[in-house]
Amino acid sequence: MAVRSTAAPPTPWSRSLAEAQIHETAFVHPFSNIIGDVRIGANVIIAPGTSIRADEGTPFYIGENTNIQDGVVIHGLEQGRVVGDDNQEYSVWVGKNSSLTHMALIHGPAYVGENSFIGFRSTVFNAKVGAGCIVMMHALVKDVEVPPGKYVPSGAIITNQKQADRLPDVQPQDKDFAHHVIGINQALRTGYLCAADSKCIAPLRNDDVKSYTSNQFKGLERSSEVASNSLGADTIEQVRYLLEQGYKIGTEHVDQRRFRTGSWTSCQPLEARSVGDAVRALESCLADHSGEYVRLFGIDPKGKRRVLETIIQRPDGVVATGATNFKAPATSTNGSYSSNGNGYSNGASSGRISAETIDQIRQLLAGGYKIGTEHVDERRFRTGSWNSCTPINATSTNEVVSALEECIDNHQGEYVRLIGIDPKAKRRVLESIVQRPNGQAAPSSSGSSQRTVANAPASSATATATRLSSEVVDQIKQIIGGGYKLSIEHVDQRRFRIGSWSSTGPISATSEREAIAAVEAALSEFAGEYVRIIGIEPKAKRRVLESIIQRP
Numbered sequence: 001m002a003v004r005s006t007a008a009p010p011t012p013w014s015r016s017l018a019e020a021q022i023h024e025t026a027f028v029h030p031f032s033n034i035i036g037d038v039r040i041g042a043n044v045i046i047a048p049g050t051s052i053r054a055d056e057g058t059p060f061y062i063g064e065n066t067n068i069q070d071g072v073v074i075h076g077l078e079q080g081r082v083v084g085d086d087n088q089e090y091s092v093w094v095g096k097n098s099s100l101t102h103m104a105l106i107h108g109p110a111y112v113g114e115n116s117f118i119g120f121r122s123t124v125f126n127a128k129v130g131a132g133c134i135v136m137m138h139a140l141v142k143d144v145e146v147p148p149g150k151y152v153p154s155g156a157i158i159t160n161q162k163q164a165d166r167l168p169d170v171q172p173q174d175k176d177f178a179h180h181v182i183g184i185n186q187a188l189r190t191g192y193l194c195a196a197d198s199k200c201i202a203p204l205r206n207d208d209v210k211s212y213t214s215n216q217f218k219g220l221e222r223s224s225e226v227a228s229n230s231l232g233a234d235t236i237e238q239v240r241y242l243l244e245q246g247y248k249i250g251t252e253h254v255d256q257r258r259f260r261t262g263s264w265t266s267c268q269p270l271e272a273r274s275v276g277d278a279v280r281a282l283e284s285c286l287a288d289h290s291g292e293y294v295r296l297f298g299i300d301p302k303g304k305r306r307v308l309e310t311i312i313q314r315p316d317g318v319v320a321t322g323a324t325n326f327k328a329p330a331t332s333t334n335g336s337y338s339s340n341g342n343g344y345s346n347g348a349s350s351g352r353i354s355a356e357t358i359d360q361i362r363q364l365l366a367g368g369y370k371i372g373t374e375h376v377d378e379r380r381f382r383t384g385s386w387n388s389c390t391p392i393n394a395t396s397t398n399e400v401v402s403a404l405e406e407c408i409d410n411h412q413g414e415y416v417r418l419i420g421i422d423p424k425a426k427r428r429v430l431e432s433i434v435q436r437p438n439g440q441a442a443p444s445s446s447g448s449s450q451r452t453v454a455n456a457p458a459s460s461a462t463a464t465a466t467r468l469s470s471e472v473v474d475q476i477k478q479i480i481g482g483g484y485k486l487s488i489e490h491v492d493q494r495r496f497r498i499g500s501w502s503s504t505g506p507i508s509a510t511s512e513r514e515a516i517a518a519v520e521a522a523l524s525e526f527a528g529e530y531v532r533i534i535g536i537e538p539k540a541k542r543r544v545l546e547s548i549i550q551r552p
Contacts, residue, residue: 008036008055018058027189038062041096045189051075057091057108066098074100082128084111095131099181100282113148117178122152134174165392166499169366176310179298180238229278231286235296235312239278247298249278253289256315264295286313334449347410353401353408356551357418357434361400363499364420369429371400372419375411378437381474384487386417408435430546433471468516470524472533472549476515479535484544486515487534490526501532519549 007017018037022028034046036054041064046052054060057076061084062068076091092106095114100106104122113131118124122139129141130148137154144164146152151170158164201397242249249272252264267285272278280331283314286294294313297306328405364371373389389407394400408416414437420430468476479486486509489501504522509515523531529552535545 006035007207007224008031008058011055016058018054023064027192029192036060041066043066043136043189045185045192047072047188054091055080059090060092060094060108061090062094063096063098063114065096066094067100067181067189069099069101069185071103072100072106073104074106074108074149076110077126080109080126082109082111084373086113086480088509089389099178101181104185115178117181119154132170132175134170134178138450140472157495157500163500166367168363171362177497180310184237194394231312233283235310235412236275236279236297239282240275242298243272243275243278245298246301248279248301250297250299251282251285251294252297253285253292253294259293282312287315291299291315353404353434357404357432358397358401360418360420360430360432362397364394364430365397365400368423370423372403372421373407374419375407375414375416377414383416386415404434411435413437428543432547436471468549470518471549472519473516475533475535475545475547476519477512479533479545480509480512480515481533483538485536486518487536488522488531489534490522492529492530496530499532503534506536523550526550 001214006352007019016037018526020034020038020040022034022038022040023044024040026046028034028039028044028046029042029048029050031048031302032046032052033048034052037059038052038054039059040046040062041511043065044062044067045088046068047070049070050068052060052062052068052072052074053428054076056078057080060074060076068074073094074094081089081091081200082093084090085095090111092109092110094100094106097114098112098116100118101120103121104118105121105125106112106118107123110124111128112118112124113129113133115132116129117120117134118129119135119137119139121137122135122141124135124141126143127138127141128145129135129151129156129528131144132149133146133152135141135146135152136156138154139152139158140201141152141158141164144158144161146164146167149170150164151174152158152167158167239249247384249270251267251270253267254264258264267279267288270278270281272281282296290313292313292315293311295311297310347479354376361371371392371394373392374386375389376386381414389410390403392400392403394403403544404416404418414435415433416431418430418434419428420432421427424427476486486507488504488507490504491499491501495501507515507518511517519533530548531550532546532548534543535541
């Protein structure tokens with residue numbers, strides 16, 4: 001196989017004329033360019049159209065099992081180095097089992113840790129991305145160190161360390177997606193190597209000819225059998241990958257009622273030594289539990305941990321067949337899961353809890369905060385006499401959502417709010433109303449309702465005929481009346497996921513009317529953005545309230 005690889009060009013800063021070192025099991029497509037001291041490990045796949053140039057910054061390292069997809073560019077500046085996992089200096093280090101997907105740009109000095117995923121058209125420059133991170137599409141990571149296991153949303157711009165430190169943790173379904181990409185690309189590597197080898201490809205062509213002419217389709221017999229038993233090709237490829245990696249395979253099932261609580265039950269143990277055995281065991285589990293959710297997972301026998309969980313059947317009988325398995329889409333029957341990777345969908349808990357609230361729960365748990373719930377009737381709401389619901393001792397989003405739903409069910413006709421608590425500082429970091437007396441779930445943080453207060457008396461509702469709700473007006477009154485300072489922050493949709501809020505500064509208001517007018521002016525100025533009000537205790541210089549009052 002011809003590989004387009006050349007020595008580094010002689011330059012004032014380097015005359016080494018170093019050439020790439022490519023492991024014999026790696027696949028480098030002839031339509032890719034590799035220049036200079038590039039060290040490529042075992043089982044790497046480098047797809048067509050990639051450019052890996054160690055002609056300025058040098059050397060580069062690409063770890064085993066990593067896939068470099070179409071159009072990826074890897075380059076480095078003359079100055080600046082990172083320390084690789086072998087404690088040597090590199091211009092670019094890419095750890096093992098990582099994925100650099102289509103059109104990504106890795107520009108040194110740059111470090112990408114093992115088991116990481118860099119999404120389409122994303123850029124990593126003068127930065128370190130820790131092990132197990134997932135950077136989604138069209139993101140920029142520059143001049144920062146992203147801690148291990150963090151999730152960078154699509155379109156995010158991470159250019160200061162504070163932003164990097166506040167990123168949410170990678171969720172299990174995100175890890176599943178990255179594992180899936182690795183598996184697919186390893187299959188591609190095998191296929192590319194075979195296609196480039198006449199000894200490998202000739203028997204396959206002969207089999208295809210025989211199958212076609214004899215009308216027996218022997219080459220497709222296995223696929224036809226699987227298709228008739230409702231298992232997709234991607235699921236079979238996933239099984240093959242798990243077995244090749246030495247993982248054990250397990251299956252679990254759960255009915256629709258217990259799906260929300262995550263009470264999965266194991267199917268019969270799967271002791272398969274071949275793909276065919278595993279497929280037959282999977283089909284048996286699907287048949288035994290039709291009308292239920294069934295999922296497939298891999299088990300690392302050394303670390304005794306799960307490396308993959310993929311739902312392969314849903315109650316409507318649809319069997320997942322592609323990459324969407326790794327972020328289970330919403331079902332019309334219970335609205336339990338979403339394809340956005342947040343775990344729950346927009347319609348989670350039958351409309352009682354919004355997607356924004358669920359996202360807040362995820363962020364609180366990822367930040368190490370504790371979560372509580374409180375309730376209050378309409379009469380006591382004005383005085384702020386909230387009562388706690390049952391304490392929540394949960395570590396997963398599902399468990400917290402279930403506890404929150406229980407509080408809502410037990411206190412119909414009342415206000416219910418979600419609390420985030422910093423366990424170290426023993427202070428609240430979030431108060432978000434999720435239910436109001438009319439039974440409707442709040443779509444956002446406390447006071448976020450955009451209802452217009454119509455026909456309200458001018459004395460009590462200075463926000464008459466404005467965009468502020470009575471709850472927001474009450475909050476502003478409590479802030480001003482309590483001697484706290486009032487401030488406003490705003491953020492657009494793209495930056496909302498990473499928490500990059502911008503402040504308008506403290507509001508210099510001497511009366512409630514002036515404060516309300518300033519808040520209304522901010523809503524008009526930042527139409528189409530998230531806007532929240534902040535209450536600040538001037539002596540302790542800490543926040544006593546954060547409440548989103550407008551959404552895009």
